[in-house]
Amino acid sequence: MDFSSKSMISTEERLIQYLDENGEEFLRLWLESVIVHEKDINKDRVRENGYTMYLLVKRLITHPEIGVEVKKLAYKVAKERVESNGNIGEFVYNVNSGRSTTIKSIYKSGISMIDLQPIIDKIHHHFDLYCYHAVTRYTELKDLELKKKMLFINQSHNDRLSLLGQMSSSFVHEFRNPLTSVIGFVKLLKTEYPSLKYLDTIEHELDQLKFRITQFLHASRLEVVDKEEEIEMEDLLSEILTFLYPSIVDGDVDVKTTVDSTCKIIAVKDEIKQVLVNIILNSIDALKHNASNKKLAITCENKQHSIVFTISNNGPKIPEEMKEAIFEPFYTTKSLGTGIGLYVCKTLIEKHKGMIHCESNDQNTSFIIHLPMG
Template identity: 35%
Template sequence: MNDEKHLMIIKKYKNQIIAKWIREFIHSYPEYNRKVLKKDADVFYKFMSDLHIPAAEHSTFLAIPESQKLFLMRNVSISHVVHSGQLWIDAILWFIQENPRGKTIPMSLTRKIIARVSLYERHFLHQYNTVTKELLSGQEKTITELHEARLTIIGKMAASMAHEIRNPLTAILGFLKILRNQISIQNYQKINSYLDTIESELLSIQMQIAGFLSFSKKDTIEERFDEVSSTSIIDNVLALISPRLVNDNIELIFQQGEDIKLEVQKIAIQQVLSNILNNSLDALSEKEGEKSLMIASRLEEDEFLIIISNNGPEIPPEIKDSLFIPFVTNKKDGTGLGLAICKQIMTKNNGDVTFDSSPNETSFRLSFKQR
């Protein structure tokens, strides 16, 4: 009997041999699905028994790269693949030894089948090693890129914090110099007001730090909500920017509306107002000719509004839709965290901040829902 007739016997008893392989495989790895194993086994059995087709030209052998992807998708361990090959050899030998028809299979044919299984296994393992090396290389590259991105974000956060606390620190130093001078000439009447300003600025720095920490999801000490005067919030911030208005020759137009009681975090809202006003002053510093800053407050239905407008350059169209997203900015020395924190603070205080910008005017609108 030639090899072709012996192969017919092996093909005839295919289901018995596959059943043997599945039983042994499930015994070792009970988590696998029998239907999936049966489908895979049918494909591999065809490869084993198609000896008339050279192994390297067989469709199953050529499909190894695709099988790799499937195995990785299923998260199959490489040890299972190795064990599977050994179980195929055991199943073939079991049939030859235990089945009367199998005992007629010559050893030369048995060796060809075993060699074919071993060749498939070696090539599969070689390809698996290549693919995993590529994946590891890709993962290392991704980790490196994430690490570099994280360092960049940390750098931006640090730069932004320095930028945001520079103004209140400058104000504190200025008032301390004035305070020292007033003490030396025994002019005590204004000392309390200077101390109040210093305290306010230190609280502002505390809130700036709390704002930055909120982006990292760290627990921070929350400022309590108090009922405060809308006029006092605006006046306090205007007092701090007055030197810049004078130095940069900027006309201030203040349309003060009704004094409204707001239940908000006072220092945090002052931080928002200060940030937007300083951004407006920064924008006006780029403008030639007349510079004007307008602040208006008014009550509209169930909202109290503070509107800050300037006649500086238009906000670039490419960043308008993402202006409140962290790290989006068009400032040379900006970091793009200020407005993102402002948005977060306003949301927390039952309000919102929006803007509109044209070549003639840019306006930011702070809205507070009235309870």
């Protein structure tokens, strides 16, 4: 049909008539150009959605106020793309393919460019709106999906911690009672037989075992909270190094300490002691990779109403991607590790309104603890 000879009808009516007669051809050309995966659960809706958009384009020619309908279709398609786990880039490509096919088809209508241009401008505008609404909604739905997954992961994570608590409560308390008795009898033996060999080693190993059990109790959050007290960090560090002396000697580690005598905090002493013991033991363990020159530096400084405790060793570098993960429960690089030591440290420090983080390079690995001054 030669539309240029139809002077009695409007440009809009001529164009709609042309699209009615060529609709199937338009859809065929568009379907040949789009990306549709065979495994896409919503692949059958692609043609349906394309046809709906085609009908909207026809309505647009005489009814410019179709923004609500375009948005409704965009939201529908976005939901389908999320359900099929489709690539949003492929959707945008398909939309623009539909736009291109539509415009090319209109150009062949025989209507002059001057008459067509306002209509084409409106078509471009509504295709842009369609893309905008669909991509925005797709992003919102994907974010919601991600939040649900994270909620599930966190719940699973909490379930594991709960299970750990149940397991700990069932055997750790039972294990602790006989351990306390053994430690008591060893002290009696040291009093009655001060020259008896190996008692110091036995006592140290029992204290280490008691420390590990305390870690599990803290991880399960079943330990009764002790009262806070004023702690002089210089005295606490001296006590800790005395406790760890056998491990330091066994590891052939050179320990240097610098503690500001004004450093004091209000805290639960056993909990802060547990944190420092755990990190120092980890540092000693890391230094086993060094054949020689094993150095451990411990400093405590008074900085603007807080104390900064730094424990550094010259062992292997901790990779950047691991520096946050090491504080997560059950994360460990040790073949026999539980992955709760540093998690407990972080939990206890944050309980005391402090912060702990790790810095590591090829020369040193440092664990830095900030705690409010007492």
